[in-house]
Amino acid sequence: MAVERVLDHRLDGRPVIIAPQGAVRATVYDMSEEAFQAGVRKQMALGQALRRCRDARVLPPRLHRYGKVMERMRKAALPYSHLIETGEDDGHLFVDITGSGRLLGPPVDVAWRLGRHIQEDMNLAPIWSLASNKLIAKTASRLVKPTGEYVVEPGDEAAFLSTLPLYLIPGIESGDLTRLGDFNITRVFEACRLTVDQLQAIVGQRAPFIHDRLQGVDLSPVRRTGQPPPKIVHDIAFGDDTNDREQVERCLYRLVEQAGRDLRRQTLAARRIGMRLEHSDGVRRIRQVAANPATANDFTLFAHALRVLTLTWIRRTRLRRMTLICDRLTYPPAQRPLFTSERRHMEKQDRLVAAIDCIRRRFGARAVNLGRTLVA
Incomplete structure (x- = not known):
């Protein structure tokens, strides 16, 4: 969305939906903050999205543009770390700066310098967050959209997550939310009261995964640039x-x-x-x-x-x-x-x-x- 607005300033402040046009079962690829506030969500059917936000402008996804921008951002981050991982077509860039304090300074300063570099080089205002793992960092970035930054200190993960609504936690899907909602469980601290066995009675085999997510546990490392996917x-x-x-x-x-x-x-x-x-x-x-x-x-x-x-x-x-x-x-x-x-x-x-x-x-x-x- 940010790329489209850099290329066309007439989109600033307007609700915008990015989705393939003309497809019978087109779904939303991305949307502006204005469209999000109107109820539009990723992977929502385009017809439903337009009923929720009737004045939205629909643009086709230009994946080659977004790919070029992500590659340029990755190259901008290379001087800070060789452990750089791009998200799954979601505009996220994970950079592991563990152990680089003596060379680059405090992590907050590194994040701030990288964000300023990207803004000056590409005219984009990136959202950045600093946390101990990818799960917490991605969750924090969702809280400060469309602009801002968030720092979660090590040891504060549980307190940070506890009051959040479940839909903000990456990896928890709509089916999980529906089943938990049947028991009037809508926030993290409510779900954290359940044991894995109790969760399994509600969400089935995903219980261990969801339990770890609610506790802020994410052991997946940031993969090295060019490293093949795990198997x-x-x-x-x-x-x-x-x-x-x-x-x-x-x-x-x-x-x-x-x-x-x-x-x-x-x-x-x-x-x-x-x-x-x-x-x-x-x-x-x-x-x-x-x-x-x-x-x-x-x-x-x-x-x-x-x-x-x-x-x-x-x-x-x-x-x-x-x-x-x-x-x-x-x-x-x-x-x-x-x-x-x-x-x-x-x-x-x-x-x-x-x-x-x-x-x-x-x-x-x-x-x-x-x-x-x-x-x-």
């Missing part, structure tokens, strides 16, 4: 080359269990499942399938893994190595299946996987084994 990779080398389908599927499920356990430990879900097969003659094949919605459930992951195995394994030559790749990682989705039977089936699977995880944490990974992983 979960597990592989197995067969002792004797094989083309026994049952043996391969048995080993595949073990890989799925390891990947699922890693995903749930990091409170993430995979949006894509890939596989790499290496045959005894050295030929390698790689295939992948999308997981929609994203998942960290072993049973759902295994169903996707079987699909990609069928796509990848088309040769009769024996297999030597199999690699499972879970990438395009994201937070567990809040959206649940529409039909009651499907929703109950998914919730039952989630509870079963959670129970197995609990037993294995207490008694070891070998405490529970599924029948398909055992040799007949």
Whole structure:
């Protein structure tokens, strides 16, 4: 939005919506503060947005422009840190300045100098916030829009979050808000009174993730510039080359269990499942399938893994190595299946996987084994 107003000053002070025009199911990509105050939100249907803000001007998204500006901002931040991460097309730039105090001065001064540099170089007035992790920094930036800055001192995260409405917390989706709202829970301090088990009864498998968000816990690091996105990779080398389908599927499920356990430990879900097969003659094949919605459930992951195995394994030559790749990682989705039977089936699977995880944490990974992983 700021880029559009720099290019066209006639937009200053007017409600503006950025959305593709002419598309049947167009949704809002971004909006001005004036449109936001009128009730317009990101990902809202354009027709609904225009009913809420009838005098808004609609502009098509110019992604190439926004990409150029973000790259220019990234280059402006490089003298301050090599740990720079851009947000997911949301105009955010995370800069990790940990340990740079002796060289660059206090963090507040660094943030102020960087903001002034961007303003002078690009005629943009960036919002900036300073905090101990990305979650708190992004939340703080939402409080000072459209202009301003916010500093959350280390140790003040819980007090900072406690009185905020839940919709301001990044990662908490509309489905979560609806279910929590059914219990008249609308603010962080109200939800913080609940244990993880109590939250799970309301929001399902997203309970650990939401609990961490409400406590201000975000362990995700700022990725180095150019660093590839994170992914979960597990592989197995067969002792004797094989083309026994049952043996391969048995080993595949073990890989799925390891990947699922890693995903749930990091409170993430995979949006894509890939596989790499290496045959005894050295030929390698790689295939992948999308997981929609994203998942960290072993049973759902295994169903996707079987699909990609069928796509990848088309040769009769024996297999030597199999690699499972879970990438395009994201937070567990809040959206649940529409039909009651499907929703109950998914919730039952989630509870079963959670129970197995609990037993294995207490008694070891070998405490529970599924029948398909055992040799007949």
